[in-house]
Amino acid sequence: MTDQPLRGDRPATEAPAEPERFPMYGPEFARDPQALYARMRAHGDLAPVEIAPGVPATLVLGYDAALEIMRDPDRFPRCSEVWEEQVGPECPVLPMMMSRPNALFTNGAVHARLRSVIVDSLDRVDPAALREHVADVANTLIDRFADDGKADIIGQYARPLPLLLFNEMFGCPHAIGDKLVRGMSAIFDTVGAEEGNALLAEATLELVAHKRQKPGADVTSWMMRHPARLDDFEMAHQLTLLVGAGTEPEQNLIANGILLLLSDDRFGGDLAGGSLPVEDALDEILWTDPPMASYGTTFPRQDIDFHGYRLPAHQPVLISYAAANTDPSRQVGERKGNRAHLSFSGGPHTCPAKSHARLIASVAMETLLDRLPDLDLAVPADELEWRPGPFHRALTALPVVFPPAGEA
Secondary structure: OOOOOOOOOOOOOOOOOOOOOEEOOHHHHHHOHHHHHHHHHHHOOEEEEEEEOOEEEEEEOOHHHHHHHHOOOOOOOOOOHHHHHHHOOOOOOHHHHOOOOOOOOOOHHHHHHHHHHHHHHHOOOOHHHHHHHHHHHHHHHHHHHOOOOEEEHHHHHHOHHHHHHHHHHOOOOHHHHHHHHHHHHHHHHOOOHHHHHHHHHHHHHHHHHHHHHOOOOOHHHHHHOOOOOOOHHHHHHHHHHHHHHHOHHHHHHHHHHHHHHHHOHHHHHHHHOOOOOHHHHHHHHHHHOOOEOEEEEEOOOOOEEEOOEEEOOOOOEEEEHHHHHOOOOOOOOOOOOOOOOOOOOOHHHOOOOHHHHHHHHHHHHHHHHHHOOOOEEOOOHHHOOEOOOOOEOOEOOOEEEOOOHHHO
């Protein structure tokens, strides 16, 4: 792999030789993505990557370049149809990037209509009630392992907590919710993604049918009653988006935040002193190690000269939130309380649930550390394993130890 810049003195309009591409899959990238981002920066604000074997893309590394793309959906729309035909149905990243009639993958008036349903329905969620419910779920999960003196925070806490919350908030029966999460996890990992996509489609349609028959005071029912009058097909696809955003990234935000609190001396001293700097840890994670590391895929309708590069029409351009947030050309200064990171995207596709996501993660982390103040990692932080994949930043497990509650 060469670290020489692709641009050099070559005019942006001259077709370069096919570049070597940085692989964003496999255990090496999962273990230390920032090391690869540092090598990519030799190419400038954008770099050539492979997001799966034989699947090329362009990754945006620069903060300003990322923000420019996210704010310009006319030049950088979410329309992948031509690319989908090129890669075929067996492409492992297709389910994460394929066009769907939901608010994430549409543009213009269609996007505005679908997004209004999501925003208006989520706005009906009472923050105080949500905080109370998160604490109740968190305490229920902690009760299951508090006497054991050890736990896997991923499998026993960070993963089930968002699922249980989703089931409650969206009026989703547990069996359907479990299928939703299994399907979404396969898509994120790009392993068994085609089967996972089919399972996800089946489960969302089941949830829609269930709520048509038994509406209630939940987000799904509010979406159904919205003046935009979504049909079952549209409802299923908005729910696919919401379960994708509300479970997998949320569990990673919780787990990565807990890891930071347990492994970084800047926070460890505060923990020992009884102060829980959870909001500070969330700010740090969202700047440096966001749960969605790279996404926001766009597909230019025509060749575009951008920041000295020729971006080919209909080929994927991904935003690396993790790399853009740590762009060395920008002086971020104090991260505490600084919400100018791009981890919730930007422009018209900014995450509509970012306040909900922060609240859930904050309460989940606070409750765990309040119940188990002497929590510690069971293995050194550098021995933890990360799940491969180009999109997320996700641990396979987070083993911890603590004095059993019965011994207190």
